[in-house]
Amino acid sequence: ALSLQPDVLILDEPIAQLDPAHADRIYGVLRELNERYGKTIIVIEHHTEYIADFCKHVMLLKEGRVQWMLPTGEALQRVEELQSCNIFPPQVTLAAWRMRQAGSLTVPRLPATISEGREVFVPRADPAPAPRSAAPAQGETVASFQDVSVAYRSVKGEPHKVFDGLSLAIHKGDKVALIGSNGAGKSTFMKLLVGLMKPSTGTVCLHGRSLRDVRPEALSREVSMVYQNPEDMFIKDSIEKDIAYAMEARGVPDAAGRTDRLLERFRLSGLRDRDGRLLSGGQMRRASLAIGVALDPGILLLDEPTANLDIATRKEIMRTLEDLKEITETVVIATHDMQLVCEWAQRIIVLCGGKVVADGTRDEIFGDRALIERVGIRPPEIFAMGQALDPAALCYTIDDFLRCFEGRKPV
CATH class of the missing domain: 3.40.50.300 (P-loop containing nucleotide triphosphate hydrolases)
Structure with a gap:
């Protein structure tokens, strides 16, 4: 796409099939192309948290017509209009909007990013306890991987190992x-x-039967x-x-x-x-x-x-x-x-x-900050917002967040 050094780059859902770490890298490259090399970047995107962080303007299309083109901060304030077009603003924005709808938040401008949310939200004095996730009852083993390794050679002939001694069980x-x-x-x-x-080595079983020779x-x-x-x-x-x-x-x-x-x-x-x-x-x-x-x-x-x-x-x-x-x-x-x-x-x-x-469970996985950072998992934005305000908060949904946090009272 850059070989002919175009002045304008148009990207259609550039991060649709990427993990969060690679998605961040893509938008990091796009930011550099824009800020350092002066390229005009147009992205077709429904991940509004990336829009809030990266884009300077937003154009809304509906039924083949341009409805408006506005600065990003102003565009994301139009929560009801966006939702009517099946576009959902960032979770941080939606949480603040719901507080404002309930009369508990009076800020003139809704936050669009976690950094803006820090200035708007505070922990509740009496937070309602959020339901914790419990491990489900373990049924019979229906599938298992026993010391499974999978390796292949790349197009350059280099060895590549996908699994190295993988073992786990799936239960009914x-x-x-x-x-x-x-x-x-x-x-x-x-x-x-x-x-x-x-598998190159090891055994994959279904209901206790090895799949090695099964079509x-x-x-x-x-x-x-x-x-x-x-x-x-x-x-x-x-x-x-x-x-x-x-x-x-x-x-x-x-x-x-x-x-x-x-x-x-x-x-x-x-x-x-x-x-x-x-x-x-x-x-x-x-x-x-x-x-x-x-x-x-x-x-x-x-x-x-x-x-x-x-x-x-x-x-x-x-x-x-x-x-x-x-x-x-x-x-x-x-x-x-x-x-x-x-x-x-x-x-x-x-x-x-x-x-x-x-x-x-989700509490065990997302509550482990070291694991999250090591593996490069990006939790939902509202979870990250809650953690930024209170490291002990585990808010997986906007409802969870509203039970734990409220709008900052005007001074």
């Missing part, structure tokens, strides 16, 4: 978030579990993987045919009836004849989930289910994920979306350096 009923930086091995973990990859298609009724790019799930010319395909190939009784029920459950009945590749982002995700559960697997693996989605579509997918508990017993999600992790997961596994470096 688990709602697991698998987190770690890009290249930590999250997708490799899933491919090993569905049989698409084999992937033999596992399709036990474990299913929904790919990061939903387009990769579509092979037919309609989502109805895509959902029915695996069932028909394996002689599932009443495949047509089950297809109808899945279309209805995932709110796809009106789209049954549409090519999945031509649907909106949220519709694609719902259709790929319907394909993933078509054979009623006991374990469902989801690779970055909220990547590339705007906030409204992400919320839609969150609702769909909640519905999965009625369909499949065990769900593992690989993600960089820390809001998803905090709101959905009961167990968090952190991968780094080819090993599991942490495995616990």
Whole structure:
């Protein structure tokens, strides 16, 4: 993009599939290109916390028309207008807006960053105790990795090790978030579990059976993987045919009836004849989930289910994920979306350096500052805001934050 030294760079969702550390690096480079080299940077972005920190102006588009172009600080004050367009301001801004709506905050300007929030929020004198996350009851082991190593050679012929003696177990009923930086091995973990990859050494087991000599298609009724790019799930010319395909190939009784029920459950009945590749982002995700559960697997693996989605579509997918508990017993999600992790997961596994470096509840993971810094995890902005005001605060949502903090009273 820079080889011809353009004066203007336009980037479409530049950090959509990146972990927080790499996202910060990208915006650091963009800042340098702008401030040091005078480049004009235009980003198409729905991560408003990055907009607040990086952008000088914001342009709002709606139905193909420019609604306005304003300085960033002024643009992010328009909370209701932004929300009506399915754009959600930074969590710090939303928390202050809710306080102002409740009459407990009188500042003329809402904060847009954590540094601005320090001047607005203070701890409550009588904070309501936030619910703490408890480890779920441990069910039977349904999948296990025993001293698993995976290595390959790069295009330059250099050896690269993804896993180095990885050992862990997944239990029936688990709602697991698998987190770690890009290249930590999250997708490799899933491919090993569905049989698409084999370990260099060690053993991967499903219900106590080694998968070393098992073909992937033999596992399709036990474990299913929904790919990061939903387009990769579509092979037919309609989502109805895509959902029915695996069932028909394996002689599932009443495949047509089950297809109808899945279309209805995932709110796809009106789209049954549409090519999945031509649907909106949220519709694609719902259709790929319907394909993933078509054979009623006991374990469902989801690779970055909220990547590339705007906030409204992400919320839609969150609702769909909640519905999965009625369909499949065990769900593992690989993600960089820390809001998803905090709101959905009961167990968090952190991968780094080819090993599991942490495995616990959200309190155990996000409450460990040394771990957060070492692995490069970026908690939700509202969590970081709470920690900046009170290191003992564990606020995963805006509701949590409002229980612990209030607006600074005018002097």
